[in-house]
Amino acid sequence: MTQKTLIEGVREALMEEMERDERVWVLGEDVGRKGGVFLATEGLYDRYGEARVLDTPLAESSIIGVAIGAAMNGTIPVAEIQFADFIHPAFDQIVSEAARIRYRSNGDFGCPIVIRAPFGGGVHGGLYHSQSVEAFYAHVPGLKIVIPSTPEDTKGLLKAAIRDPDPVMFFEHKKTYRLIKGEIPEGDYVTPIGKAAVRREGTRLSVFAWGLMVHYCLQAAEEVAQEGISVEVVDIRTIAPLDKPAILASVEKTARALVVYEDNLTGGFGAEIAAIIAEEGFEMLDAPVIRVAGPDVPAMPFNKPQEEFFLPSPERIATAMRKLASY
């Protein structure tokens, strides 16, 4: 099988789901003729036309608000927010509306929308093109949150998101778009939402990560393996619902847990994973749970030294692994 990029996974999922189900449509800024600023929607406009591949006004709250309304009236919108950094104007529509429509109507209405957004740093995106936003939404029951790290998962999970009857936020790490290549199975397949994946088996310690950090953790695990430290790398894949059994099963095996995320340390989603392990896995632990994350500064700077300082690197992760292994 040929190697494909992660963004091809996005594109193939959209193309095939729009073909399979004419209720599916795409909206966002520049998703039409241009095919998106990252070319995630390339080819869709030519195939499906303007009504189903719609360039919207530059107004994020209405991108989500209109998607919600259109979902009420028999369609399945896939809304693209050009960068996760610009999702904040739509926070209200996502949190007060999409997430609560089923709950507040006691099941009378559902809200089958997908919100895609590229997130994450390491691309010289500066303060406003590098953010991780998953923690804001992880706090909100009623939303499903997916962050794929491989091309295969990207396609399978995006298909699952589109077929899901509830709102799904789908965050794609922009640095992985072309960096990460892998096989994409032929034919139609769905990767279930709510399941973590063990990317590397190990015995000495477990590391939990998502998005780009999965790959940095794999590199770090490879490095410390030379020193005899066997690391298990668990790709969280879906922040909500979170695969708690998989997390606890890995901790049971290794008795040591490291959580890695590129968001700011304080209140980042990794804090929740650490809390779950501490609360439900205390008896299994031989060492405290450790976190490696971005520093508590407002956002990721543009210049090279400061961007590198912010983003957890394979080296920093390897250092934490050594520390934890020797505890």
Place this chain on the structure above:
Amino acid sequence: MYRQMVLARAVDRRMWVLNRQGKAPFVISGQGHEAIQVAAANAMRPGSDWLVPYYRDLAFCLALGQTARDFMLSVFGRAEDPNSGGRQMPSHFGSSRLRIMTKSSVVGTQICHAAGIAYAAKVRGLDEVAVTCIGEGGTSQGDWHEGLNWAGVHRLPFICIVQDNDYAISVPHRLQMGIDNVAKRAVGYGIAGVTVDGGDLLASYAAVKAAVERARGGDGATLISAKVARFTSHSSDDDQRRYRPQAELEALLRRDPIERFRGYLLDEGVMAEDVDDSVQQEATAEVDAAVTYAEAAASPLAEDTLRNVFAEESA
């Protein structure tokens, strides 16, 4: 339409009584707004056209097919409440069957939803119109602008009715916008702007009917500014005597849309006094029955707090 207004008023008055009796923790009213709402409902095709409502739309929702019982079930927060199973405060309407979209308490978000419903209707080739309501204070929200902009860009079958009662809780119209009439903004969106006396049932009907025809004919969206009177305080947690002069409150009573239409019907000889009496009695009887039923109805189960977060078959 007269009957619908009378019923709405009777339901609305009763909920305040229940509030004073300590039986209804919170109520919010549509008294004074009935004419524009009932007119709009009758200009629509119920079950096919959509209403994306706001919290004053009691008369609107009753005219679209909700019942006094449905409403009283929500006042008491009962399990059978069709709007939300007792989860939301009363007047947060919603019914998929009647195509009344579920509403949050957030002022303004609904305008984008109506634009989305209308966009889907247009793309799917459905002969449907999306009507949404908001107060004049709500028009200051960004979502109001964003939704109307969509309606203009795509010439959507969309109608926004601004029920302008001069106040947003206590904030007067002059501190809300620099214009006397919000319909003036329509030109900025490339849609039709219409001003109507929202206390005049027949004028309101004509205005909404024309907007519905414009929408159905593919001629795009309409912004209707309907001037109305807010008879009650903003809600049961407010006392409007603190910020509205006594003379203003007294003058309001002369703007009662139901009295105006009643006078018209009697003067024109369309309705006899005794018919009016029976209309009033029927409304009272319906409200009595609704309250009796709702008060006795079961509350939701505490453990059901956890239900309907996600689709249950997939959860």
